[in-house]
Amino acid sequence: MATAQTRAAARLMAAPAVLLLLAWMVIPLGMTLYFSTLRYNLLMPGMEVFVGFENYEFFVTDPAFWIAFQNTLVMVGSILVITVGGGILLALLLDQPIWGQGVVRLMVIAPFFVMPVVSALVWKNLLMHPVNGLFAWLARSAGFTPIDWLSQVPLLSIIMIVSWQWLPFATLILLTALQSLDREQQEAAEMDGAGPGSRFWYLTLPHLSRAITVVILIQTIFLLSVFAEILVTTGGGPGNATTTITYLVYVQALLQFDVGGASAGGVIAIILANIVAIFLIRSIGRNLDR
């Protein structure tokens, strides 16, 4: 539907959004790429020199980078497993006929709306504090020695906190997908003598596969840039134990003022995120054709 006039109007109406986003993407990206080839420290202004790939070399040969890389993978991977697995179980549970389903739903999705800074601080102090925290009291009551979560098992602690934040997201989306499942198909399978196990395996899981893919991809994008939770709990430590790539770049840029090094790290982060993004965009694009 359209005449040349409406098409021209449409281009005009879309222009601000498109141009602004283009500028927002191209300008900083170009600058990051450019800075990544300079020796450039904010504490020594006017001393910028072109150094080619030296920053990348420096970044990639730094043992901290590989630790951060590994931390990132472990963190993202475990959170995905926990949230997707837990999300499926929770969604199946919430899809059952139960009393007060609405209220349970509200309780389950609540953590998603809590700002990351708050959830991190609440977990760090009220729950995980080695002396006064609730977990410590629970451990003592059960006869164990309480552990100092954030210094003895720092990465696990971060994984727990972030999983708690994202479990509702996975649950909500999987539950939505589950509710669009064809009841008649389920009932037909039941008539054909399929037990709950094989119904889940052959009907429910394939139906959920799309939603699971979407959850994994979107969460990966957000999890790769987890930042506030680390900043206010461990500050990347102890040592480098909870430093992720995002956090490493932040330290390099705003604490050590190494623009060149941070930019190289930023480019690497972009490349990593893009590997995921390509798959996500494909799966959403396929949905557009419908």
Added chain:
Amino acid sequence: MARTVSAPRKTAMTIVAWLVGALIFFPVFWTVLTSFKTELEAISTPPALIDFAWTTENYRVVNTRSNYPLHAMNSVVIALGSTLLGLLIAIPAAWAFAFSPGRRTKDVLLWMLSTKMLPAVGVLVPIYLIFRDYGLLDTRTGLVIVLTMINLPIIVWMLYTYFREIPGDILEAARMDGASLPKEVIYVLLPMAVPGIASTMLLNIILAWNEAFWTLNLTAARAAPLTAFIAAYSSPEGLFWAKLSAASTMAIAPILIMGWFSQKQLVRGLTFGAVK
């Protein structure tokens, strides 16, 4: 969805579901509870569940002795400002994509989405430097700009999926009736899209309110929203748990309530329409 199940099974499922729900909700509940304790009760073991002297002192202290009102105001201005600015830019674009699609519309939409995938650290340095040079660091204006840009793709997408459900002939009828393009949008499209626009606003306010990379890195004191205010509690002095809880409760309550109201639309917004 009226499946019949046996009562014992339903009872069992109900108990399990409520237990799990309570467990997940517990940290939020605990925060709210702690906010009504005194600082000493907040760290006491065994922890007090209800048998403590309920007090609203923490709320008073947080409100009067810190700059809480300033930061709350910053959060409101930034969340609302970026949402309204985003809508202003996105509504015309979504109209164009939904009602006058061309051969490249799909590619443009996907490209917009891809900008959302750009990790923030990848552009932290240039944005920081640009903001420094233009005096935008630690200003509400600066944060409104950044949050508008990072959420613009989501706003465009959500509006696009809502607009697409509005029949094109109604807009054509308006065109035949003599409505100019702005009038077509204002008198016909927007009133019909009110529910979609409302949920888009809601989701975007939630995202902007909780955003914690740019708000932490681009602000210091003046423009710092609640995220930055609360992050300051990470290096505390003295007893502070009850006050932290009170500040946290105030920071999350409005968003939690909004979130509860918009949970259905949320799925669609966060998955870009891929799951409905």
Added chain:
Amino acid sequence: MGKIELRAVRKAFEATEVIPDLDLDIEDGEFAVFVGPSGCGKSTLLRLIAGLEDVTSGRIDIDGRDMTRVAPAKRKLAMVFQSYALYPHMTVRRNIGFPLKMAGLDRAAIDRKVEDAARILNLTPYLERRPGELSGGQRQRVAIGRAIVREPAAFLFDEPLSNLDAALRVNMRLEISELHQKLGTTMVYVTHDQVEAMTMADKIVVLNAGRIEQVGSPIELYSRPANRFVAAFIGSPKMNLIDGREAERQGAAAIGVRPEHIRVSRDEGAWKGTVTVVEHLGSDTFLHVDVPGVTSINARTPGEYGIKPGEPVWLTPEEGRIHRFDREGRAL
């Protein structure tokens, strides 16, 4: 005034050509109906006239003025959509008044005109309701009301009755015909229902794959179809088309006889066959007869005709009512 002239109009959506090359005149005050099978380009043609689509080439004149590049609102045409396209958030009063508001009339004038239109269309009791609270027929009338308040040069209707049930459709058909007589304004009406076309039209335009097969009054199309397509399309039930030996005897590639032009007899006639199906409508009886060497033929006899499937029957086409077609399907 509302004379519409299309000259060498062509429309292509990217590579696919929907309307190859079309000329058409619609006279002032005429009720013109576009009919044709689904996908033949009726709606596209109407939208070209409305200005909702651009012509790829060619020219459209309305009232003698070139309107080819003029915006829809400026063509002085009003359109009634198949889906009604009412504004769901406005009351009936505001729906009907919307074009007047857009034209900048003051409130009093708008109210007066809306109330006049509502009176004509029996909508007065519903003025404060929203479209969601109306029946299909009432919605249809609101859509028509919105069109008439503008006092357009011509009305465009795109299958306006296809969402109504059968009884209501007959009613609305009459109402629209009456409205045409009352207003005397040009109407262009799209339908795929040939009964609507036959009953309402001054002039029928039969379209097929974007081409005009024939233009004429209903009776012309019925009695002198220009080709096989029109012959089969106009008339209900469909004309029997017979090729092969029987057609050759008449010196044609194919012949056609309408069911109502076949005499049925138990004992004598031109073709002998066996009854396969009998349909009793009360007013008429339709017989489906298998005639060896010809084809299956549908014949119509008035009133009740007591015959059962399997029984033999004789059929005779009426002299002078036989249509003859050449190899390309053109009438001879």
